[in-house]
Amino acid sequence: MTGTPAAKPDTAEVVLAARNVAKSYGQIHALKGVNFDIHRGQVTTLFGENGAGKSTLMKILSGVIQPTSGEIMLDGQPVAFTNSTEARDRGISIIHQELSLAPNLSVRDNIFMGREIKGPMGVDFAEEERQVRKLLEELEEDIDPLTPVEELRLGQQQIVEIARALSVDSRILIMDEPTSALSATEVEVLFKVIRDLTAKGVSIVYISHHLEEALQITNHAVVLRDGTMTAYAPRAEIDLEWIVRNMVGENYDLGSPPGGYDFGKVALSLREVTVADPKGGDYNVVDKLSLDVRAGEVVCIYGLMGAGRTELLETVAGRLRSSGGEVVLEGKEVSHLSIAERIARGLALVPEDRQRDGLVQTMTVGQNLSLASIAAFTKGLFTQRKAEQALIDRTIKEVTVKTSGGGAAIGSLSGGNQQKVVIGKMLATQPKVIMLDEPSRGIDIGAKAEVFRLLAEGAKRGLAVVYSTSEVGECLSIAHRIIVMHKGRISAEFDSTVTKEQIMAASGESVAA
Amino acid sequence: MSDTSISRTAAKGSAQPFSLVRLLLEGRAFFALIAIVAVFSYLSPNYLTVSNLLIMASHVAIYGILAIGMLLVILNGGIDLSVGSVLALCGVLAGAMMQGIELPTFGVILFPPVWAVVVLTCAIGGLVGALNGALIAWFKVPAFVATLGVMYVARGVALLQTNGLTYNNLSGRPELGNTGFDWLGFNRLAGIPISVVVLATIAVLTGLMLSRSSFGRWLYASGGNERAADLSGVPVKRVKITVYTISGILAAVAGLVLSSQLTSAGPTAGTTYELTAIAAVVIGGAALTGGRGTVRGTMLGAFVIGFLSDGLVIIGVSSYWQTVFTGAVIVLAVLMNSIQYGKGGRKS
Numbered sequence: 001m002t003g004t005p006a007a008k009p010d011t012a013e014v015v016l017a018a019r020n021v022a023k024s025y026g027q028i029h030a031l032k033g034v035n036f037d038i039h040r041g042q043v044t045t046l047f048g049e050n051g052a053g054k055s056t057l058m059k060i061l062s063g064v065i066q067p068t069s070g071e072i073m074l075d076g077q078p079v080a081f082t083n084s085t086e087a088r089d090r091g092i093s094i095i096h097q098e099l100s101l102a103p104n105l106s107v108r109d110n111i112f113m114g115r116e117i118k119g120p121m122g123v124d125f126a127e128e129e130r131q132v133r134k135l136l137e138e139l140e141e142d143i144d145p146l147t148p149v150e151e152l153r154l155g156q157q158q159i160v161e162i163a164r165a166l167s168v169d170s171r172i173l174i175m176d177e178p179t180s181a182l183s184a185t186e187v188e189v190l191f192k193v194i195r196d197l198t199a200k201g202v203s204i205v206y207i208s209h210h211l212e213e214a215l216q217i218t219n220h221a222v223v224l225r226d227g228t229m230t231a232y233a234p235r236a237e238i239d240l241e242w243i244v245r246n247m248v249g250e251n252y253d254l255g256s257p258p259g260g261y262d263f264g265k266v267a268l269s270l271r272e273v274t275v276a277d278p279k280g281g282d283y284n285v286v287d288k289l290s291l292d293v294r295a296g297e298v299v300c301i302y303g304l305m306g307a308g309r310t311e312l313l314e315t316v317a318g319r320l321r322s323s324g325g326e327v328v329l330e331g332k333e334v335s336h337l338s339i340a341e342r343i344a345r346g347l348a349l350v351p352e353d354r355q356r357d358g359l360v361q362t363m364t365v366g367q368n369l370s371l372a373s374i375a376a377f378t379k380g381l382f383t384q385r386k387a388e389q390a391l392i393d394r395t396i397k398e399v400t401v402k403t404s405g406g407g408a409a410i411g412s413l414s415g416g417n418q419q420k421v422v423i424g425k426m427l428a429t430q431p432k433v434i435m436l437d438e439p440s441r442g443i444d445i446g447a448k449a450e451v452f453r454l455l456a457e458g459a460k461r462g463l464a465v466v467y468s469t470s471e472v473g474e475c476l477s478i479a480h481r482i483i484v485m486h487k488g489r490i491s492a493e494f495d496s497t498v499t500k501e502q503i504m505a506a507s508g509e510s511v512a513a
Numbered sequence: 514m515s516d517t518s519i520s521r522t523a524a525k526g527s528a529q530p531f532s533l534v535r536l537l538l539e540g541r542a543f544f545a546l547i548a549i550v551a552v553f554s555y556l557s558p559n560y561l562t563v564s565n566l567l568i569m570a571s572h573v574a575i576y577g578i579l580a581i582g583m584l585l586v587i588l589n590g591g592i593d594l595s596v597g598s599v600l601a602l603c604g605v606l607a608g609a610m611m612q613g614i615e616l617p618t619f620g621v622i623l624f625p626p627v628w629a630v631v632v633l634t635c636a637i638g639g640l641v642g643a644l645n646g647a648l649i650a651w652f653k654v655p656a657f658v659a660t661l662g663v664m665y666v667a668r669g670v671a672l673l674q675t676n677g678l679t680y681n682n683l684s685g686r687p688e689l690g691n692t693g694f695d696w697l698g699f700n701r702l703a704g705i706p707i708s709v710v711v712l713a714t715i716a717v718l719t720g721l722m723l724s725r726s727s728f729g730r731w732l733y734a735s736g737g738n739e740r741a742a743d744l745s746g747v748p749v750k751r752v753k754i755t756v757y758t759i760s761g762i763l764a765a766v767a768g769l770v771l772s773s774q775l776t777s778a779g780p781t782a783g784t785t786y787e788l789t790a791i792a793a794v795v796i797g798g799a800a801l802t803g804g805r806g807t808v809r810g811t812m813l814g815a816f817v818i819g820f821l822s823d824g825l826v827i828i829g830v831s832s833y834w835q836t837v838f839t840g841a842v843i844v845l846a847v848l849m850n851s852i853q854y855g856k857g858g859r860k861s
């Protein structure tokens with residue numbers, strides 16, 4: 001075995017390995033000769049910045065794409081998968097970073113897509129449903145197998161994706177950021193499932209930008225950087241600092257809320273905003289919620305999945321219709337305005353689901369970045385190319401998108417870099433109030449620090465920030481004020497001196513961890 | 514053409530060199546066109562003459578104008594099945610106006626001048642298009658169904674209007690001051706048929722709109738991902754209604770050109786033209802799922818279809834075979850497209 005930085009105290013046998021695997025897309029070298037081992041019955045975690053090549057390596061191991069050079073060894077024998085079905089038949093399955101579900105199909109049909117259980121009369125739907133129920137029970141998720149996937153919230157869709165991978169009974173399970181939209185409780189459950197699996201001898205590869213979380217579960221850590229493997233160590237020898245140092249070369253501190261200035265006038269004021277359940281239920285997802293955010297203030301909205309945070313933000317942005325209450329921007333009522341008019345007045349939303357609400361897949365990186373600010377570079381009838389290019393270049397630099405340029409296809413970016421494009425697009429509109437819904441989904445620690453720095457700088461210049469998250473740590477390092485939402489209402493309000501435990505208790509979450 | 518270079522750099526970013534793969538992909542329809550011209554000029558000495566090319570181009574103009582409207586609708590992720598019927602309806606109404614509008618209450622017959630006929634006809638086409646758009650954007654009727662319904666209604670109204678007959682003499686009379694309707698179909702500007710000039714103008718304007726105006730950007734964005742475009746402040750409903758309206762107006766223009774070329778207007782004109790227009794757009798490389806496609810490609814697609822069918826007529830192939838050939842070319846062109854994309858997809 002060559003090229004591994006550290007000597008390996010191998011205890012468990014290697015079931016799947018990559019040997020000198022390289023992958024190029026034209027001029028872009030996503031992987032440059034990587035060795036990677038997966039041990040039987042253990043969890044191997046892959047760390048690395050956005051665009052380091054993690055997803056690329058996993059796609060190669062699971063047969064989704066083929067390496068430009070190098071070998072895959074399964075049980076010591078070289079194999080060459082031509083597609084993911086072949087890999088699945090050999091016991092390797094993958095949970096993709098970007099959801100790959102058919103939105104119009106039910107949970108059951110998605111889970112058994114392409115592997116329907118045959119009965120005497122066509123597909124045995126009853127048996128499929130029984131198995132799905134069992135899986136979801138194991139994942140402690142209350143979802144009806146017959147619900148169409150598009151009616152589920154993002155986190156639940158991710159659970160379905162996980163259930164689909166679990167339903168295959170594979171011996172090697174690759175999880176590419178499986179928890180990016182899950183709540184803390186759901187992550188706990190998933191970890192329990194992972195422990196059961198490893199006890200049964202299943203090998204797991206785990207990728208996550210939630211470093212502390214990954215440390216809880218992993219047996220081995222591997223760090224990728226710019227397509228090469230830079231460090232390897234078993235769990236006993238590493239800590240958070242080790243990961244960050246090897247990942248980005250320096251240590252990031254997400255810092256504390258920006259200070260040293262006074263807040264301005266109230267920029268955004270919500271008065272008894274009420275939103276009826278968009279799916280037609282007879283309750284309110286947002287219930288008479290009132291909130292003032294001042295210029296320069298960073299307010300964090302913390303809550304569990306389903307607390308009504310996304311619905312609240314979408315209503316303020318103009319996507320959902322409120323059934324009561326007022327949204328006031330800089331003293332002016334805006335409830336009747338369209339999304340475009342609200343953006344023009346300086347109210348912008350970074351949506352949660354980047355694939356569905358954030359990106360136009362048919363357009364380039366640059367066109368996506370400039371989409372919300374077209375008016376800024378249109379003179380008379382025509383768009384000004386130079387002005388647009390300047391805006392694109394500036395934004396790419398600001399949010400540190402790793403790309404070959406504004407002309408690259410959006411699909412060629414790594415998941416985290418796509419997320420940065422969604423954030424950059426709305427920041428480019430030069431808003432006065434920016435609302436971000438779970439913006440750190442899938443971005444690495446360096447990028448997160450960069451986004452926090454941008455928000456902090458904006459706040460100092462008078463930007464009002466509303467930051468919605470289900471990660472307590474993020475609240476504490478950016479927010480002046482923390483609002484806890486529970487069942488559509490504000491259940492508690494804290495200043496930045498609060499502790500994690502207090503916040504979690506107020507959200508109705510069990511503080512087990 | 515200046516908009517060619519613009520759309521290329523806008524798509525690829527100014528830093529990158531022109532890519533050969535892209536040229537081949539985009540050039541697919543172009544090579545097909547060259548092959549068609551080469552084969553037919555070999556088979557018939559009359560094919561590759563200036564006069565024949567111009568005549569064929571004036572035939573292409575009809576499909577071409579429809580196809581540009583169809584391109585806009587397809588970029589939006591929709592489809593407009595009503596254009597053939599709208600073409601007939603507008604042709605018939607223009608014919609009726611040329612024959613005189615009787616106002617029984619006043620006991621007079623109005624003979625509007627030709628320019629007024631043209632404006633009114635385009636307005637009617639636009640209205641029908643706006644109706645399509647409103648059904649789809651506001652009432653959430655699927656585009657296929659809404660335009661299918663309007664297709665039947667428009668055809669029916671055209672038949673009712675003429676009782677199934679055809680208006681023949683459309684040249685107007687000097688003493689009534691409404692001559693000149695055949696100008697569109699017969700006159701030439703510097704030797705080029707007016708219909709071709711109209712097509713070229715519409716193509717250039719649309720090309721500019723798509724590559725340089727904010728509306729063009731809105732259209733590509735809302736066709737690519739309507740939800741994301743909406744949240745970025747794109748007025749997606751307005752865009753939708755606008756493209757169907759433009760498609761209706763262009764169908765009216767095509768109707769005027771056609772009835773002027775034939776100096777007659779019948780209610781069954783333009784049957785299945787909507788399918789030809791869709792074929793031209795698809796051969797031109799646009800995606801039926803929306804968000805991808807160019808005017809340049811669509812024009813090439815229209816010329817491929819037009820030059821092929823006229824060529825078959827010239828060498829004396831029966832019209833039944835013409836249908837077979839046209840169908841084969843459509844499938845072949847799109848097949849090449851998916852083979853090329855498919856290879857790329859598997860390799861990457």
Ligand SMILES: Nc1ncnc2c1ncn2[C@@H]1O[C@H](COP(=O)(O)OP(=O)(O)OP(=O)(O)O)[C@@H](O)[C@H]1O
Nearest residue numbers: 025030050051052053054055056412413414415416
């Ligand atoms: N289809 C493609 N065409 C061109 N470049 C690509 C393509 N897919 C990936 N890349 C490039 O390969 C590199 C590695 O991407 P990859 O998706 O593996 O990153 P990652 O480590 O998973 O990052 P993230 O944490 O953001 O998910 C990136 O620079 C990306 O731009």
Ligand SMILES: [Mg+2]
Nearest residue numbers: 055097414415
């Ligand atoms: Mg990735």
